[in-house]
Amino acid sequence: MTVVAHDEAQSLKARIFSAAIAVFAEHGLSGARMEQIATEAQTTKRMVVYYFKSKEQLYQEVLQHVYARIRETEQQLGLENVPPVEALVRLVRWSVRYHATHADYAIANELLNCKIAEYAKAVVDGRPSFHIALALDVSPCCDCHDHSDVPIVPNVGMFASFDPVALDTACADKINAQPANPNSVIAHTHDHPHDHFAAAHPDTDWRAAVEHGEAIGLGTTHYELIEV
Numbered sequence: 676m677t678v679v680a681h682d683e684a685q686s687l688k689a690r691i692f693s694a695a696i697a698v699f700a701e702h703g704l705s706g707a708r709m710e711q712i713a714t715e716a717q718t719t720k721r722m723v724v725y726y727f728k729s730k731e732q733l734y735q736e737v738l739q740h741v742y743a744r745i746r747e748t749e750q751q752l753g754l755e756n757v758p759p760v761e762a763l764v765r766l767v768r769w770s771v772r773y774h775a776t777h778a779d780y781a782i783a784n785e786l787l788n789c790k791i792a793e794y795a796k797a798v799v800d801g802r803p804s805f806h807i808a809l810a811l812d813v814s815p816c817c818d819c820h821d822h823s824d825v826p827i828v829p830n831v832g833m834f835a836s837f838d839p840v841a842l843d844t845a846c847a848d849k850i851n852a853q854p855a856n857p858n859s860v861i862a863h864t865h866d867h868p869h870d871h872f873a874a875a876h877p878d879t880d881w882r883a884a885v886e887h888g889e890a891i892g893l894g895t896t897h898y899e900l901i902e903v
């Protein structure tokens with residue numbers, strides 16, 4: 676390959692990668708299509724597949740790139756020797772500004788979801804396991820938050836399965852089938868009428884965890900729900 680040809684190939688690959696960041700940020704893993712990425716990059720789907728064998732592989736590389744850039748930028752804040760409370764305030768302010776100015780920040784949230792699936796597989800792989808989930812008091816935010824709010828839906832019940840991916844998928848499906856609580860943060864949200872999680876957090880895709888879990892062999896999103 677000549678120097679010119681090599682440069683053109685690298686330029687096309689970089690263009691595809693940049694297009695993938697934009698498409699994944701807008702549509703997530705499940706909604707993005709290779710054809711969309713090809714159109715955004717002004718090339719063909721065949722060339723996208725040539726450089727990145729599958730949508731999942733391209734998505735993983737995009738996630739790693741975006742997350743690494745976020746961590747690198749965070750480190751420049753120099754919070755190591757700052758008092759904890761002040762450091763936390765600075766980090767939160769930076770996160771808000773970064774989120775407002777970087778559309779691809781949502782991809783980092785999906786990377787976290789994928790990592791959760793990978794860590795879960797590391798725990799259960801090769802070991803007998805049984806999983807229980809309580810779809811009760813479903814708050815709009817993660818339980819890692821220091822506060823709660825009105826549950827977004829009525830209580831659904833208890834779920835149990837040997838398959839953690841099927842369990843999470845069934846929980847999510849049943850929660851999304853419930854009416855929104857009238858006093859919750861999603862009560863008047865109509866952009867995502869059949870996805871309460873997207874209504875509460877439109878900047879991330881909860882499906883990333885279960886889809887990645889299925890892809891790595893943690894379980895399956897297909898299930899049979901038996902009510903007792």
